[in-house]
Amino acid sequence: MNLIPQGTTPSLRRCILAALMRIANRNGHPQWYAWKTRLLEHYAERDGFDTQRYEAPCWTCGGTGGNDYGECFDCNDGVHHVTRTVLTRYIIEGYVFHQINRTRLYTDEDLDAIEEVDGWRHRLTGKKSNKGTSQAASMEAEAWILLLCGGYRTLWRWLCGAGLAYSFYGYPLGTIRALIMAAKRVPLLPRRVRNAWWQWKNRDLPF
Numbered sequence: 001m002n003l004i005p006q007g008t009t010p011s012l013r014r015c016i017l018a019a020l021m022r023i024a025n026r027n028g029h030p031q032w033y034a035w036k037t038r039l040l041e042h043y044a045e046r047d048g049f050d051t052q053r054y055e056a057p058c059w060t061c062g063g064t065g066g067n068d069y070g071e072c073f074d075c076n077d078g079v080h081h082v083t084r085t086v087l088t089r090y091i092i093e094g095y096v097f098h099q100i101n102r103t104r105l106y107t108d109e110d111l112d113a114i115e116e117v118d119g120w121r122h123r124l125t126g127k128k129s130n131k132g133t134s135q136a137a138s139m140e141a142e143a144w145i146l147l148l149c150g151g152y153r154t155l156w157r158w159l160c161g162a163g164l165a166y167s168f169y170g171y172p173l174g175t176i177r178a179l180i181m182a183a184k185r186v187p188l189l190p191r192r193v194r195n196a197w198w199q200w201k202n203r204d205l206p207f
């Protein structure tokens with residue numbers, strides 16, 4: 001049973017899905033990005049594209065461009081390299097999501113040129129940060145997305161410990177997962193009894 005309706009009519013449930021996707025997206029991992037692609041295909045509308053120009057800071061000099069002995073040899077004024085990316089825009093109930101586009105841009109002239117193309121919206125230059133959203137909150141949001149979209153089999157596997165090897169108490173579904181994972185660690189029989197079979201086999205070895 002999928003509780004999220006498709007289509008263009010305004011929907012509170014799709015709004016909830018978008019808010020959950022926002023939270024999940026802040027601590028991305030390969031499995032999440034696979035889900036994100038499918039969710040956007042189903043529920044989002046395309047809306048042109050954005051461009052992003054990112055100046056990667058130099059780790060040798062800490063982004064200062066120099067050290068005690070003079071100029072840093074690994075960078076240009078603290079900028080190690082620049083990435084220029086085209087990001088396809090998707091919108092779910094007013095929430096914007098980005099998917100990386102395969103278009104390659106090597107110079108700032110390329111970037112300026114593609115910003116003349118119809119459909120361009122914004123240039124993003126800020127550094128993305130997931131500060132303030134914990135891994136636990138993102139995993140909880142993913143679990144609720146699975147619940148609302150009918151991914152019960154995947155949700156059950158996740159509750160039984162699949163996915164990131166990380167469990168937490170506090171959020172409702174995360175607490176259930178942590179309890180199940182804790183219960184799996186509880187030995188049903190005393191260690192001496194559990195090891196009896198293994199020890200019996202060992203004792204038969206000739207060395």
Ligand SMILES: [Zn+2]
Binds near residue numbers: 059061
């Ligand atoms: Zn440097």
